Amino acid sequence: LNYRLLNALEGKNYSGRPPIWLMRQAGRYLPSYMALRQRYSFLDLCHTPELAAEVTLLPLKLFPFDAAILFSDILVVAESFGRGLRFEEEKGPIIERPIKTAQDIEKLPEPNAEESLSFVAEAIKLLLPELSVPLLGFAGAPFTIASYLIEGQSSSSLSKTKEWLVKDPDSFHNLLGKISNLTIDYLKMQAKAGVCAVQIFDSWAHQLAPRHFCEFSLPYIKKIVEGLRDLALPTIVFSRASSLHAEKIAAISPTAISIDWSGNIAEIRKKLPNITLQGNLDPFILYGSKESIEQEVGSLLSAMKDDPRYIFNLGHGILPTTPLDAVHQLCTLVHG
Amino acid sequence: LNYRLLNALEGKNYSGRPPIWLMRQAGRYLPSYMALRQRYSFLDLCHTPELAAEVTLLPLKLFPFDAAILFSDILVVAESFGRGLRFEEEKGPIIERPIKTAQDIEKLPEPNAEESLSFVAEAIKLLLPELSVPLLGFAGAPFTIASYLIEGQSSSSLSKTKEWLVKDPDSFHNLLGKISNLTIDYLKMQAKAGVCAVQIFDSWAHQLAPRHFCEFSLPYIKKIVEGLRDLALPTIVFSRASSLHAEKIAAISPTAISIDWSGNIAEIRKKLPNITLQGNLDPFILYGSKESIEQEVGSLLSAMKDDPRYIFNLGHGILPTTPLDAVHQLCTLVHG
Numbered sequence: 001l002n003y004r005l006l007n008a009l010e011g012k013n014y015s016g017r018p019p020i021w022l023m024r025q026a027g028r029y030l031p032s033y034m035a036l037r038q039r040y041s042f043l044d045l046c047h048t049p050e051l052a053a054e055v056t057l058l059p060l061k062l063f064p065f066d067a068a069i070l071f072s073d074i075l076v077v078a079e080s081f082g083r084g085l086r087f088e089e090e091k092g093p094i095i096e097r098p099i100k101t102a103q104d105i106e107k108l109p110e111p112n113a114e115e116s117l118s119f120v121a122e123a124i125k126l127l128l129p130e131l132s133v134p135l136l137g138f139a140g141a142p143f144t145i146a147s148y149l150i151e152g153q154s155s156s157s158l159s160k161t162k163e164w165l166v167k168d169p170d171s172f173h174n175l176l177g178k179i180s181n182l183t184i185d186y187l188k189m190q191a192k193a194g195v196c197a198v199q200i201f202d203s204w205a206h207q208l209a210p211r212h213f214c215e216f217s218l219p220y221i222k223k224i225v226e227g228l229r230d231l232a233l234p235t236i237v238f239s240r241a242s243s244l245h246a247e248k249i250a251a252i253s254p255t256a257i258s259i260d261w262s263g264n265i266a267e268i269r270k271k272l273p274n275i276t277l278q279g280n281l282d283p284f285i286l287y288g289s290k291e292s293i294e295q296e297v298g299s300l301l302s303a304m305k306d307d308p309r310y311i312f313n314l315g316h317g318i319l320p321t322t323p324l325d326a327v328h329q330l331c332t333l334v335h336g
Numbered sequence: 337l338n339y340r341l342l343n344a345l346e347g348k349n350y351s352g353r354p355p356i357w358l359m360r361q362a363g364r365y366l367p368s369y370m371a372l373r374q375r376y377s378f379l380d381l382c383h384t385p386e387l388a389a390e391v392t393l394l395p396l397k398l399f400p401f402d403a404a405i406l407f408s409d410i411l412v413v414a415e416s417f418g419r420g421l422r423f424e425e426e427k428g429p430i431i432e433r434p435i436k437t438a439q440d441i442e443k444l445p446e447p448n449a450e451e452s453l454s455f456v457a458e459a460i461k462l463l464l465p466e467l468s469v470p471l472l473g474f475a476g477a478p479f480t481i482a483s484y485l486i487e488g489q490s491s492s493s494l495s496k497t498k499e500w501l502v503k504d505p506d507s508f509h510n511l512l513g514k515i516s517n518l519t520i521d522y523l524k525m526q527a528k529a530g531v532c533a534v535q536i537f538d539s540w541a542h543q544l545a546p547r548h549f550c551e552f553s554l555p556y557i558k559k560i561v562e563g564l565r566d567l568a569l570p571t572i573v574f575s576r577a578s579s580l581h582a583e584k585i586a587a588i589s590p591t592a593i594s595i596d597w598s599g600n601i602a603e604i605r606k607k608l609p610n611i612t613l614q615g616n617l618d619p620f621i622l623y624g625s626k627e628s629i630e631q632e633v634g635s636l637l638s639a640m641k642d643d644p645r646y647i648f649n650l651g652h653g654i655l656p657t658t659p660l661d662a663v664h665q666l667c668t669l670v671h672g
Binding site for chain 2: 008156159162163166167169186206208209210211212241243244259263264266284285287288289292296315319
């Protein structure tokens with residue numbers, strides 16, 4: 001096994017270069033993935049262990065990444081609550097019966113992850129013998145999952161969610177609590193099936209003002225991080241608000257923080273010398289010329305290359321139209 | 337004239353409470369505005385000096401705001417470049433002929449603000465005799481205007497713009513330069529017509545990674561701030577990136593920085609003791625209960641109330657469905 005990622009999570013990667021993996025590395029920028037999508041729907045790929053395992057492996061055939069991340073979607077947790085989930089080509093995920101009232105929240109079932117999400121454990125078990133790099137599991141953070149359940153689809157301002165949480169914070173906390181419980185069980189199941197570490201994605205937390213971030217996002221991530229502590233499973237927290245709130249996230253003691261593209265990771269490192277940091281490259285950089293990619297990646301590497309607690313990644317998922325050549329160049333630059 | 341706002345801009349508001357005005361205070365949350373919109377299109381209101389003046393005055397009839405802001409839209413500058421502008425009820429602004437090539441940028445005219453935007457100067461002149469509070473002028477920042485010209489409409493990720501600026505930074509700089517020149521002339525015209533201060537809105541700058549913010553947003557705001565310096569006209573810079581980049585914005589020496597809702601203004605004040613700060617309240621707070629509004633506004637006021645360099649405002653424009661009662665309560669709380 002390639003231990004570079006696990007070493008960086010433990011703060012002792014002295015190999016001379018950071019490990020690299022990319023959020024959504026098994027995604028639409030890969031022709032091999034698009035070919036599979038001709039034959040199967042996105043949800044079929046998620047729900048079928050053999051296919052999820054196959055997709056997880058696709059990027060590793062092309063690029064020397066130091067980790068695999070299980071192919072799945074954060075919204076399989078929302079699906080477990082029985083509100084319906086489908087994906088539309090243009091719009092992305094749609095929750096078919098969004099949550100509209102406090103009563104809807106009261107009536108949510110308490111699904112058993114081992115039953116409703118067993119297909120994920122099966123995919124992990126199929127993958128393990130095929131891998132020479134660590135396998136990461138993941139889940140959405142409760143705030144982000146709650147937002148999808150309320151908005152019903154991607155939303156650029158989370159109007160319904162933000163209106164809800166100021167009007168009726170109690171029922172919103174109730175929703176967050178239910179999602180947290182399922183998420184802890186879900187990640188425990190992933191750990192038992194064999195993932196080496198997990199990443200928690202709070203993709204929408206940057207929509208929250210600081211007081212709301214501290215009330216509605218962070219405590220539930222903390223609950224998950226603490227719920228997993230006795231498994232000795234490393235946890236990585238990705239939040240689009242991590243540039244702004246890195247110190248607050250560090251205070252809940254995950255193993256690592258994944259930094260979005262909006263801040264400067266070298267400045268964050270000065271404030272937080274002892275925690276593993278990941279990410280920060282704006283995914284749009286990969287649309288640039290060879291020279292500009294070299295300059296931008298070089299600038300990030302010159303700040304972080306020798307840091308034993310750094311994991312190279314983007315500041316958000318890789319974009320669907322990213323040229324493969326740029327990903328090759330990126331890997332070459334990081335591999336030094 | 338009520339001098340509270342001008343005093344706060346000069347750093348010497350010792351009146352015991354901050355001045356208050358709200359971004360989009362003359363907007364859709366006002367029934368009187370919606371009544372006018374039954375009879376006139378949004379652009380008619382912008383283009384007709386008598387109507388723009390009338391709309392500007394509407395909020396002052398209901399609320400004890402300490403400033404008026406000219407009713408207009410940042411995209412009248414884009415319109416001056418001849419690319420077509422209309423507003424659709426659901427989608428917001430549409431640029432009819434978005435910029436698609438570097439040649440489109442080369443061929444942009446160099447409009448004369450005194451001609452193409454004279455209706456704005458006329459509205460200002462009509463307003464002055466009617467006002468007992470200072471009148472603010474405004475313009476969009478070049479990066480935000482460039483984004484609209486390229487995207488053609490509001491966009492949650494600015495994909496086309498961000499792809500453009502990494503692929504062809506030179507032509508993007510060319511576009512930003514042209515917009516800056518027109519904007520300086522436009523704001524000079526507003527000053528000559530009688531506004532007391534101007535606000536520059538960089539509503540989309542939070543979509544930029546720090547290196548790009550420093551290359552494509554900030555230098556052009558600086559050019560404008562410096563272009564207005566000899567008029568002794570106070571300048572307020574609003575950016576959705578101001579929580580993240582307040583220190584960098586302060587370094588170009590505007591009179592004031594308007595802080596978005598994503599950061600904590602009290603922490604920013606610690607780093608920047610000598611510049612006027614404005615804003616920071618999340619507009620969604622105004623959907624809360626009386627008690628929660630009192631708590632949230634109270635928390636901001638207890639940090640900033642006695643600060644002689646603070647202007648009360650939201651961290652973004654007031655939302656169209658904000659209850660009038662909440663705005664009344666907000667004014668009462670700020671007036672103490």
